Amino acid sequence: MYKQRWILILLLLSILGAAGCSLSQPVANGGSSNQAIILDTTTPATEVAAAPETAAIDEEALAARVLAEVQAQLATAQAQETLSNIAYEANTALNTNDLESTLINLYQQANPAVVYIVVPSVGSGSGFVYSEDGYIVTNNHVVSGSRSFEVVFANGDRMAAELVGTDVDSDLAVIKVAQLPEGVKPLPLANSDDAQVGQMVVAIGNPFGEQGSMSLGIVSGLGRSLESQRQLGSGSSYSLPDVIQTDAPINPGNSGGPLLNLAGQVVGINSAIASTTGTNSGVGFAIPVNAVRRIVPSLITDGSYAYPYMGAGFDAEVSLEEQSVYGLTQTQGTYVVSVTPGSPAEKAGLIAADPTTGRGGDLIIAIDGLPIQDFGDMNKYLVFNTSVGQTVELTVLRGGETITLSLTLGERP
Structure with a gap:
């Protein structure tokens, strides 16, 4: 729109400028010849006759005609822009309404399965229905220190709940009510x-x-x-x-x-x-x-969860400065800074860095063939893809050479 407006204004200025040049030139032959200025508009071309040499062309009338034409085109462009804005605003309102409807429906479907957990003499927290037989998932820190709870459902029903299992390392816990209120369904789980x-x-x-x-x-x-x-x-x-x-x-x-x-x-x-x-x-x-x-299925069946365990300490991320200190050729991987005596890591032959120099430790760059950028990648693989007693293959950089070690995971103490 702004570009169109400037083009039209420039058109007006150029036409008026051209008119000014014509007026500054003498009329040929000094007589009453018909000299014409043609406007490039959608209206029929209009001839403007020159007056005798001693008379001036009606400058104001010419400017008025040009200005009227420019204003007409500006009005058309503005109308188109207004229609475009109205359409945009309508689409925005439609999207907003869709989102509102989605949120309203989501709340109506999900809220009945979200519970208010009262921990006597301690505090309160939240949880959600995990299964139709009354299991409820919450945080370990919500239920820590107690074994009996009061659960309040969205419909106002209050029920006693008992502790089923906890896991401090994931901050997950499971409690259970004897029976769910009518119509309450477990929440579906995403990936x-x-x-x-x-x-x-x-x-x-x-x-x-x-x-x-x-x-x-x-x-x-x-x-x-x-x-x-x-x-x-x-x-x-x-x-x-x-x-x-x-x-x-x-x-x-x-x-x-x-x-x-x-x-x-x-x-x-x-x-x-x-x-x-x-x-x-x-x-x-x-x-x-x-x-x-x-983790939750084990909390329900066993009351706890057994994590796989290597028995080594790692530098979470190797910075460029640490790369220099450790004497490494790359930053990608997780660097072994300590190995627990008698642990799976020691039995597999992992070597820790010298505690005085920081050098000489193994750099693990892959686990079971999966490249790792840092400790987070390896920890994710261990927690979500392995179990106690499982053997994993570690790809290790040691002294400039790449070697493979087999490590059988123990149980986290």
Whole structure:
């Protein structure tokens, strides 16, 4: 539109300029010859006769005709732009209405399966119905320190629940009610490997005790890690890989509630926030639902989950500075900084870095043929694809050579 307007204005100026040049020139032969200026418009060409030499051409009339034509074309262009804007606004409204309908339907379908968990003398949190026989998934930190709970459903039904199983390293727990209220169905589970940054998600839970609250956001990041709540004697800790970062508002009380895609499927379990105030800062973290798929069945049957164990400590990411310190030829991989005596790692022959120089350790660059960029890649593979007693093949860079080691995984202590 702006381009058209400038073209028309320039056309007006050029025509008036041309008219000015004609007026500055003497009329040929000094008589009453018919000199014409032709306007390039959609109207018939118009002849403007020159007056005798001693008379001036009607400059104002010419300008008025040109201006009228330009204004007519501007009006047409403006009308087209207005119609275009109306169409755009209509489409925007349609999309907004579609999103609103989706969110309303999602809430109506999912909220009955989201519960408010009251922990006597401790606090409260959220959870969601996992199975038709009354199992409910929540966070370990919500139920920690108690074995009996009160569960409040969206319809107001209150039921007693008992603890079934917990896993501190994933921050997952399972509780159970004797029977679900009529009409309440388990929430379907997505595949968290399908999650994408920018994907819209909603969190449903009970922030600050406000039951059945829903908030909207996006997946802000993937492949984050969540440290275990238990600390090892060495000051290090285990971590859960492949955690989902979201900006959907998560506050105290949301813990254990579902993070859902717009299809109403659980993609994660809201677990933690990064904040200096203890409330939402736009950086929240959800346990990937694939961890639920892998860990929760064992919590139901055994009350706990057995993680595979290598028995080695690693540098999470090798920086360029560390590459120089360690004397490595590349940064891709995970560097062995310690090996626990008697562990599967020691039995497999993994070599740790010299604690005084930082050099001489093995750099693991692949596991079972899968290249790894850092410790997060290897940890994800171990947690989601291996089991206790399974043997894995490690591709290792050692002293400039590539070797393969077989390691039989133990059970994490």
